[in-house]
Amino acid sequence: MYSVIMAGGSGTRFWPASRRLRPKQLLALTGGRSLLQQTVDRMAPLTPPEQTLVVTGADQAPAVAEQLPELPAGQVLGEPQARNTAPAAGLAAAWVALQDPEAVCIVLPADHLVTGEALFHRTLQRAMEVARSGDHLVTLGITPRYAATGFGYIELGPEAEAGEPRVHQVAAFHEKPDQATARDYLEGGRHLWNAGMFVWRAKVLLEEMLVHQPELAKGLAELIPHLGGPEEAQALERVYPELPKISIDHGVLEKSSRLRVVRADFGWSDVGSWEAMAELWEPDQAGNASQDGEVLAIEAKGNLVSAGGRLAALVGVDNLVAVVTDDALLILPRHRAQEVGRVVEELKARGKKEHL
Amino acid sequence: MYSVIMAGGSGTRFWPASRRLRPKQLLALTGGRSLLQQTVDRMAPLTPPEQTLVVTGADQAPAVAEQLPELPAGQVLGEPQARNTAPAAGLAAAWVALQDPEAVCIVLPADHLVTGEALFHRTLQRAMEVARSGDHLVTLGITPRYAATGFGYIELGPEAEAGEPRVHQVAAFHEKPDQATARDYLEGGRHLWNAGMFVWRAKVLLEEMLVHQPELAKGLAELIPHLGGPEEAQALERVYPELPKISIDHGVLEKSSRLRVVRADFGWSDVGSWEAMAELWEPDQAGNASQDGEVLAIEAKGNLVSAGGRLAALVGVDNLVAVVTDDALLILPRHRAQEVGRVVEELKARGKKEHL
Numbered sequence: 001m002y003s004v005i006m007a008g009g010s011g012t013r014f015w016p017a018s019r020r021l022r023p024k025q026l027l028a029l030t031g032g033r034s035l036l037q038q039t040v041d042r043m044a045p046l047t048p049p050e051q052t053l054v055v056t057g058a059d060q061a062p063a064v065a066e067q068l069p070e071l072p073a074g075q076v077l078g079e080p081q082a083r084n085t086a087p088a089a090g091l092a093a094a095w096v097a098l099q100d101p102e103a104v105c106i107v108l109p110a111d112h113l114v115t116g117e118a119l120f121h122r123t124l125q126r127a128m129e130v131a132r133s134g135d136h137l138v139t140l141g142i143t144p145r146y147a148a149t150g151f152g153y154i155e156l157g158p159e160a161e162a163g164e165p166r167v168h169q170v171a172a173f174h175e176k177p178d179q180a181t182a183r184d185y186l187e188g189g190r191h192l193w194n195a196g197m198f199v200w201r202a203k204v205l206l207e208e209m210l211v212h213q214p215e216l217a218k219g220l221a222e223l224i225p226h227l228g229g230p231e232e233a234q235a236l237e238r239v240y241p242e243l244p245k246i247s248i249d250h251g252v253l254e255k256s257s258r259l260r261v262v263r264a265d266f267g268w269s270d271v272g273s274w275e276a277m278a279e280l281w282e283p284d285q286a287g288n289a290s291q292d293g294e295v296l297a298i299e300a301k302g303n304l305v306s307a308g309g310r311l312a313a314l315v316g317v318d319n320l321v322a323v324v325t326d327d328a329l330l331i332l333p334r335h336r337a338q339e340v341g342r343v344v345e346e347l348k349a350r351g352k353k354e355h356l
Numbered sequence: 357m358y359s360v361i362m363a364g365g366s367g368t369r370f371w372p373a374s375r376r377l378r379p380k381q382l383l384a385l386t387g388g389r390s391l392l393q394q395t396v397d398r399m400a401p402l403t404p405p406e407q408t409l410v411v412t413g414a415d416q417a418p419a420v421a422e423q424l425p426e427l428p429a430g431q432v433l434g435e436p437q438a439r440n441t442a443p444a445a446g447l448a449a450a451w452v453a454l455q456d457p458e459a460v461c462i463v464l465p466a467d468h469l470v471t472g473e474a475l476f477h478r479t480l481q482r483a484m485e486v487a488r489s490g491d492h493l494v495t496l497g498i499t500p501r502y503a504a505t506g507f508g509y510i511e512l513g514p515e516a517e518a519g520e521p522r523v524h525q526v527a528a529f530h531e532k533p534d535q536a537t538a539r540d541y542l543e544g545g546r547h548l549w550n551a552g553m554f555v556w557r558a559k560v561l562l563e564e565m566l567v568h569q570p571e572l573a574k575g576l577a578e579l580i581p582h583l584g585g586p587e588e589a590q591a592l593e594r595v596y597p598e599l600p601k602i603s604i605d606h607g608v609l610e611k612s613s614r615l616r617v618v619r620a621d622f623g624w625s626d627v628g629s630w631e632a633m634a635e636l637w638e639p640d641q642a643g644n645a646s647q648d649g650e651v652l653a654i655e656a657k658g659n660l661v662s663a664g665g666r667l668a669a670l671v672g673v674d675n676l677v678a679v680v681t682d683d684a685l686l687i688l689p690r691h692r693a694q695e696v697g698r699v700v701e702e703l704k705a706r707g708k709k710e711h712l
Contacts, residue, residue: 016669293685296706298698307685311711313372313699315688317676322687324680329649329663331678331687332671342654343669350652355667 001128002103003043004092006196007036007056007064007110008082012344013273013337016328017306020356025111026063029271029291029306030280036110037067042117043106046124053095054110055079055088058236074228080237085196086216086251087243090209093202094220095227101203104128109196113280115267127199127262130160130167136260137208137253138199139170141192142268147182150272152194152249154261166263173249192261195268198248204258212255219243274321275337277304288314304334328355357484358459359403360448361395362552363412363420363466364438368700369629369693372684373662376712381467382419385627385647386636392466393423398473399462402480409451410466411435411444414592430584436593441552442572442607443599446565449558450576451583457559460484465552469636471623483555483618486516486523492616493564493609494555495526497548498624503538506628508550508605510617522619529605548617551624554604560614568611575599630677631693633660644670660690684711 011024018024025036033041040052049070056064058078065076077091089107096103106124114120127138141154157169173194177185185191210217219239226235244251253259269276281289281304288295291306300314307324314320321337323330332339347355367380374380381392389397396408405426412420414434421432433447445463452459462480470476483494497510513525529550533541541547566573575595582591600607609615625632637645637660644651647662656670663680670676677693679686688695703711 016667296699296702298695298702303687305685307680310680310683310685311372311708312685313687313696315686315695315699316692317687317689320673320687322678322685324663324666324685327666329661329666329668329678329680330671331659331669331673331676333673336672339654339671340669343652343671346652346654352667 001047001051002092002096002099002105002202003040003047003052004089004096004105004107005036005039005043005052005054005110006085006088006092006107007054007060008079008085008088009109009111010057010060010082011111012341015340015344016323016325016330016355021060021063023060023111024271025109026060026067029277030113034067035113035271036064038113039108039110040068040071042114042120043108045121046106049075053077053092055092056110057082058233074232078233078236079240081241083240083243083245084251085248086209086213086246087219087240089198089205089248089252090213090216090220090243091223091240093200093205093209094224097202097206098224098227101201103202104131105198105200105202105205107196107198107200109270111271112195113267113269113271117266120264120266123262123264123266124199126166130260130262131199131201131204134258134260135201135204136258137204137256138260138262139253140195140197140199140264141261142195142264142266144186144191144193147179147186148193149176149179149182151270152176153185153191154194156190156192156261156263160260168261168263170253170259170261173254192263193268194249195264195270197264198253199262205252208252208256208258213244213246213251216244216246216251273337274304274306274323274340275334277306278302278334302334357403357407358448358452358455358461358558359396359399359408360445360452360461360463361392361399361408361410361466362441362444362448362463363392363410363416364435364441364444365465365467366413366416366438367467368697371696371700372679372681372686372711377416377419379416379467380627382416382423385633386469390423391469391627392420394469395464395466396424396427398470398476399464402462402477405431409433409448411448412466413438414589430588434589434592435596437597439596439599439601440607441604442565442569442602443575443596445554445561445604445608446569446572446576446599447579447596449556449561449565450580453558453562454580454583457557459558460487461554461556461558461561463552463554463556465626467627468551469623469625469627473622476620476622479618479620479622480555482522486616486618487555487557487560490614490616491557491560492614493560493612494616494618495605495609496551496553496555496620497617498551498620498622500542500547500549503535503542504549505532505535505538507626508532509541509547510550512546512548512617512619516616524617524619526609526615526617529610548619549624550605551620551626553620554609555618561608564608564612564614569600569602569607572600572602572607629693630660630662630679630696631690633662634658634690658690 061078417434
């Protein structure tokens with residue numbers, strides 16, 4: 001069994017804390033450990049460091065390795081170029097298959113938060129049984145807690161086996177819905193959040209790629225002889241940028257008859273923007289919350305502050321996000337937290353590389 | 357002729373930039389020089405360092421001396437306790453009188469800004485003539501530019517001499533008016549802003565103090581033998597805290613028949629709060645202004661930022677003041693900039709001395 005941590009995100013939604021070389025998964029947004037470290041910690045009871053693999057951008061690989069000193073050398077795979085999730089998952093499966101083709105990969109995003117670890121582990125155990133017993137590709141679907149418009153959804157098909165209410169075939173994948181559709185999904189009870197967590201045998205994924213993504217499978221076959229060897233980086237440099245740029249959902253799962261979904265009820269957040277921290281930091285009575293410093297609020301409520309340990313004095317302002325780093329200050333309303341991407345675009349346009 | 361710089365302010369209105377030991381006059385709020393340094397620079401064409409005296413709080417004296425290395429030792433007088441402006445002006449007059457009782461003192465606040473230096477100097481020259489020719493106490497009155505409610509006013513009496521339209525007797529001092537009264541003052545044309553700038557011969561002020569503040573005059577007389585000597589600090593420690601706590605306006609000027617006001621038209625700001633920086637920093641087209649860093653504004657206008665050289669990214673927020681220092685962040689609406697004092701009070705209540 002292997003944990004495969006997908007740490008390819010170069011997300012800009014936590015600017016100015018997140019940067020090109022310090023993406024969200026490397027930030028300690030809650031407590032002292034980064035989201036990546038927390039993800040590895042969370043899997044430690046199931047997979048030791050020797051069975052943990054991280055796939056990340058080549059330029060971020062040194063920072064990733066630094067955060068995970070317990071990982072053996074060579075278990076941080078650097079993508080020379082971001083090609084979406086299908087090549088990344090395929091690369092990891094190829095690497096694992098070289099050790100043991102029958103081994104199960106538990107594929108997890110590096111930048112999500114999970115609460116309720118026991119339930120998380122039980123859910124993964126169930127997913128592994130399904131992946132092993134029928135050579136299935138298993139995706140986890142989170143029971144929605146509200147009408148979210150920020151996630152894709154997995155529509156449940158029939159129960160996969162009688163008496164197994166938590167394991168289903170998949171009727172369809174749906175992109176992020178509008179508000180009305182999200183409400184229908186929530187009420188209908190047959191749509192689950194697509195959290196990007198998967199379980200499969202390494203060889204099963206590679207077989208399904210051969211069928212549904214032959215070009216990708218061919219590229220991976222070219223890579224396999226070099227994985228773990230001295231030519232690995234060079235081979236990746238040559239082959240990886242030519243791989244089809246496609247998600248694992250679109251590229252493989254949607255097309256596969258071996259797909260199953262396991263319903264999951266553990267606490268989960270994709271930590272999608274500063275706004276998400278409203279749930280994850282501990283707010284005071286007025287709803288003001290800070291990552292790591294004291295808030296002194298006078299007639300101020302619902303503000304989210306990340307100020308590098310500074311005392312934050314807020315007077316007469318409501319529902320703002322305020323972030324201070326060594327070289328930048330960001331202020332915007334919480335309901336516009338997603339728009340921090342516009343700042344990053346503008347910085348690019350102005351050529352302000354030092355702030356990217 | 358001596359410049360007497362009154363640097364006793366321990367103002368909290370520029371928190372978190374201003375602190376107990378780093379009051380407003382020591383801050384470089386505009387450009388590279390502090391308000392105190394700019395005040396001394398501005399007087400340099402009239403008075404060399406040997407004729408420049410600063411009165412400040414004893415605990416701030418080291419920082420003041422450090423900012424003004426050109427001043428001869430002993431010309432920063434430290435008040436062991438703040439006793440308002442009458443004792444400070446009296447102390448300076450006593451010090452100057454020891455050098456030359458006939459010398460004229462030009463008394464100026466350390467924490468104001470003046471623009472139009474030539475006109476400023478001409479106005480002071482005129483005030484000195486008035487102070488010298490008739491042994492007058494002269495106060496400057498600034499022609500109001502708007503209906504300000506944040507200043508005291510000087511009501512003009514009759515012209516002091518025929519053909520001298522800029523020199524008047526004083527009919528009355530008025531405290532900060534309400535908005536309607538301020539508008540009447542502005543329209544009436546007979547009320548000038550009280551800027552706390554004065555010109556008088558040292559001995560004339562001391563004479564008038566003897567008449568109108570005999571207790572204060574007695575205290576000063578006790579101090580005089582020790583000024584400039586090795587016992588100065590000790591004498592101040594003993595005598596100063598017992599001096600009457602009263603302003604020079606209330607304590608002496610209002611009572612004196614020798615008072616004259618000279619009308620002044622140079623540009624002046626008392627730099628009363630962060631809000632004042634809207635005029636003093638250069639705003640962009642959307643009215644966003646920063647002390648020393650770039651502002652990247654997206655649908656944001658009228659914001660004032662002091663972020664220690666950081667890039668400030670503002671999205672969808674208007675008319676805020678945002679200040680970042682090494683250990684604090686302040687955010688509040690511009691129209692509530694005065695309320696930063698409430699933050700300082702709260703910090704005191706919480707015993708957070710490191711932030712005061």
